[in-house]
Amino acid sequence: MIRRLAGRTSGAVTRALRNDRGVLIYLAAVGANTAWNLRRTPVLDGGARPAAWRPAVAVLVPARNEERGIGRCVRSLLAQEWEALRVIVLDDGSTDRTADILARLQQEDGRLTVLRGSPLPDGWLGKPWACAQLAEAAADAELLVFADADTWHAPGMVAAVAAAMERERLDLLSVVPRQELGGAWERWTVPLIPWALMTHLSPAGAQRFGLAFAAGAVGQVLAFRREAYGRLGGHAAVRSAAAEDVAFARLATRAGLRWRVASGREVSACRMYRGRSEALAGLEKNLFPAMGGRTVPYVLAWAWLLRAFTWPALALVIGAAAGRRRAAAAGGAELVLGAATWLAVARKFGLPLRLAAEGPLVAAAGAFAAVRSLAAWRGGRAEWKGRRLAG
Incomplete structure (x- = not known):
């Protein structure tokens, strides 16, 4: 029974990874969620003062x-x-x-x-x-x-x-x-x-x-x-x-x-x-616990993120080079939807706008850090500034 369940899960993941329609629907949903969140995220005004509240x-x-x-x-x-x-x-x-x-x-x-x-x-x-x-x-x-x-x-x-x-x-x-x-x-x-x-x-x-x-x-x-x-x-x-x-x-x-x-x-x-070492160490400390600390959902989530935000760039290039117009078009559409989320977030939080083009690299770097985070926490080696966090 366990083998059958594992097989079905693996098959579902494989089909999902191949399904451009599913990825496009997912990216559209992510875009809608992003727009809603950003609309509800104010930008603090350095010249603002409370009308009446003067707390200590x-x-x-x-x-x-x-x-x-x-x-x-x-x-x-x-x-x-x-x-x-x-x-x-x-x-x-x-x-x-x-x-x-x-x-x-x-x-x-x-x-x-x-x-x-x-x-x-x-x-x-x-x-x-x-x-x-x-x-x-x-x-x-x-x-x-x-x-x-x-x-x-x-x-x-x-x-x-x-x-x-x-x-x-x-x-x-x-x-x-x-x-x-x-x-x-x-x-x-x-x-x-x-x-x-x-x-x-x-x-x-x-x-x-x-x-x-x-x-x-x-x-x-x-x-x-x-x-x-x-x-x-x-x-x-x-x-x-x-x-x-x-x-x-x-x-x-x-x-x-x-x-x-x-x-x-x-x-x-x-x-x-x-620098690179500090950035990776910081994500190593944070990623696994911030995403719930459960191994299987964590791994599947990062596999999906790579499919949705890194693979489209490769699909566009490979599809165009091989004359596979449908694959190239799907990759291009997915790439645009992913880039739109980066552009919107970058504008709201004062990040470099070039992240809209670098989104596939960010997802790949994040996945690399995610593997390190999983290994550190599961292996009891997670630490920060000389203090052990796990194990």
Whole structure:
């Protein structure tokens, strides 16, 4: 029976991979979902100010071995145009110059509070534990804004976040910064995050229909009303989640809270990784858990993504060279539909427009990183910044 079931599944996958009509229908559906999500994704305005809401804000930054960017990040936060503001950074056991840089910044500006992280408890991953400590230190804040240490911000970022949350009565806001991309491997990996969020998850569907499985967020800038953060259980509720941002979006959906993903291209920027090795290591950490952590669906999903977004470019070239007009036309149509999603996402989030042409390469690079992620997590070797995540 198991063999028959496996055979039928394999046959169904094979037929699906060969079926251009099915791929075209799928790409049209992805395009519709992308358009709906992007329509529901505001772009934060650096000049916006709340009409009446003036919450006490704490900007909270977990930092582990962030000597390259922590100075720029903290200075940009201390320059925010917001009166009731605290900036708190937690040095999470850094072994580079992060602690020294933070000590110097604290001497320069007394508004900065620097904490030293406590040892990691059993059952916790590093970032959720660091954020939980930061939230506890900001008990008097009405608005908690968690910002990654590799981000930097325009002076109106906090005000823009508060204005958006006031206008839409939001409990949670995920802000996707403009991604600074240094080279080909960064360009072919980092944009997968906002692209997948808009194309294959559905923040709009999650909010409209309460579909928690479709919810997703980006944690580079994540803002909570204090009451909502407590209602969700704080970071203790996502203590073991490698993709804690996605976990929070799904918790918020189940709890019936109001939340939104916004483009922060005008108010925030981020340089996630530098070069091929860092980019692949970052996706290795995130891809498998972010896609549910189940091996068979994960493998089938990436096989399908390669078929839908990489194969059409090859089919177009091969079909044209061999005089197979129908195959070339199908490949061309699939290529255009896939490129349209990249173009739309790139425009919304301030990514390079050339990604519309490079989509097949991005899918191929993503699949390569996906294999590494699967091997690392299944083999108990997943780690980040010297900390083991699995095994």
